[in-house]
Amino acid sequence: EAQVTQNPRYLITVTGKKLTVTCSQNMNHEYMSWYRQDPGLGLRQIYYSMNVEVTDKGDVPEGYKVSRKEKRNFPLILESPSPNQTSLYFCASSFTGASTDTQYFGPGTRLTVL
Amino acid sequence: AQTVTQSQPEMSVQEAETVTLSCTYDTSESDYYLFWYKQPPSRQMILVIRQEAYKQQNATENRFSVNFQKAAKSFSLKISDSQLGDAAMYFCAYRSFDNYGQNFVFGPGTRLSVLP
Numbered sequence: 001e002a003q004v005t006q007n008p009r010y011l012i013t014v015t016g017k018k019l020t021v022t023c024s025q026n027m028n029h030e031y032m033s034w035y036r037q038d039p040g041l042g043l044r045q046i047y048y049s050m051n052v053e054v055t056d057k058g059d060v061p062e063g064y065k066v067s068r069k070e071k072r073n074f075p076l077i078l079e080s081p082s083p084n085q086t087s088l089y090f091c092a093s094s095f096t097g098a099s100t101d102t103q104y105f106g107p108g109t110r111l112t113v114l
Numbered sequence: 115a116q117t118v119t120q121s122q123p124e125m126s127v128q129e130a131e132t133v134t135l136s137c138t139y140d141t142s143e144s145d146y147y148l149f150w151y152k153q154p155p156s157r158q159m160i161l162v163i164r165q166e167a168y169k170q171q172n173a174t175e176n177r178f179s180v181n182f183q184k185a186a187k188s189f190s191l192k193i194s195d196s197q198l199g200d201a202a203m204y205f206c207a208y209r210s211f212d213n214y215g216q217n218f219v220f221g222p223g224t225r226l227s228v229l230p
Contacts, residue, residue: 039222040123040222041222042118042205042207042220042221042222042223043159043205043207043218043220044220045218088157090159092159099146099147099209099210099211100147102161102164103161103218105158105159107156107157107158108157108158108159110157
C-alpha cells in the first residue's frame with residue numbers, strides 16, 4: 001500500500017530534550033515536506049526537500065532541522081524543543097515538487113512540549 | 115505573499131442537505147492552483163478537489179463541486195447530499211503554478227458538522 005508514515009504519532013516531551021520525528025514514504029517520491037498545523041493558522045511549511053541531500057527552508061524553519069540521506073526518509077529534528085513548538089506535524093511527499101503533483105500526507109504527529 | 119482566508123470557522127448542515135464553504139485568496143499571480151482538503155477526526159489530510167486557475171470550468175468530484183471566481187479571488191466548496199462522513203475540518207489551499215518546491219498556503223480551516 002502506497003503511504004507516508006510518521007513516528008511517533010503522539011509525543012510528550014520537556015523543554016530542551018532533543019527529539020526526532022521520522023517520516024518515510026514507499027512511493028519513490030523525490031519531494032518531501034514538513035508542515036505544522038496550529039489552530040486558526042492552517043498548515044505552514046517548515047522545510048522541504050527536492051531530492052536526496054537537497055533541502056530548503058519553508059515559512060517557519062526556526063528551531064527545526066531536517067536531513068535527506070535516503071530518498072524514502074525525511075526526519076524532522078528538534079534540537080532543543082520549546083513550548084511554542086507544541087503542534088500537530090505533518091509530513092508530505094509527491095513525485096516532484098511541481099505544483100501539478102498531488103501531495104500525499106502522513107497521518108500526523110501530535111507533539112506537546114512542556 | 116499570497117494569503118488564504120476562510121471566514122467561517124464553523125458551519126453545520128443537516129444530513130442530505132447542501133452546504134457551501136467559503137474561501138477567498140489574495141495573489142498577484144495569474145496562474146496557480148487551488149485545493150480543498152478534508153481533515154476528519156483521524157487527522158489524515160485528504161484531497162477533496164483541485165482547480166487550475168487557467169481553467170474556466172469549475173471542478174467537480176462526485177458530491178463535491180467548486181465555484182471558482184477568478185476575478186473575485188473566490189473559491190467556494192459546495193457539498194451536496196451531505197453525509198455524516200463529511201463531518202471534518204476543511205482547508206482551502208493555494209499553490210503557485212511555477213513555485214517549484216514551495217508549498218501550499220493554507221487557510222485557517224472551517225469545521226463542518228453534519229447533523230442527523
